[in-house]
Amino acid sequence: MTVTTIYVCTTCKTAEDPSPERAGARLMAALAGALGEDGANIRLEGVECLSVCKRPCTVAFGAPGKWTYVYGDFTPDTAPETILAGAALYSATDDGLIPWKQRPDALKKGVIARLPPSVSSPKASEITP
Numbered sequence: 001m002t003v004t005t006i007y008v009c010t011t012c013k014t015a016e017d018p019s020p021e022r023a024g025a026r027l028m029a030a031l032a033g034a035l036g037e038d039g040a041n042i043r044l045e046g047v048e049c050l051s052v053c054k055r056p057c058t059v060a061f062g063a064p065g066k067w068t069y070v071y072g073d074f075t076p077d078t079a080p081e082t083i084l085a086g087a088a089l090y091s092a093t094d095d096g097l098i099p100w101k102q103r104p105d106a107l108k109k110g111v112i113a114r115l116p117p118s119v120s121s122p123k124a125s126e127i128t129p
């Protein structure tokens with residue numbers, strides 16, 4: 001089984017957020033706490049901006065050979081359980097495509113983009129003009 005990475009934007013902020021700490025940083029901390037020791041095949045990686053700043057808080061699921069999904073509209077205090085449940089479903093797939101009916105509602109409503117699995121780039125000498 002491949003390792004799933006949850007990329008967490010740590011710089012997301014919300015207009016109504018009363019905390020001086022960025023909402024994205026709080027989401028990252030909450031996810032780390034919720035993941036605990038159980039996340040053997042799930043890892044967290046904080047990133048500065050996923051370029052969907054109008055949909056805070058944002059995360060992405062990625063793994064080698066799988067589609068990458070970007071999701072938004074998460075609330076730091078309540079979203080970790082849903083995000084980790086979604087990541088577990090994602091991790092259980094071969095291609096990253098979670099069947100629609102299995103997706104938590106927050107992933108149905110919050111989906112922003114999906115990107116095809118990356119492939120090795122050909123070397124310049126392998127490209128014919």
Ligand code: FES
Pocket residue numbers: 009010011012013024048049050051052053054056058
């Ligand atoms: S600051 Fe979070 S997506 Fe840009």
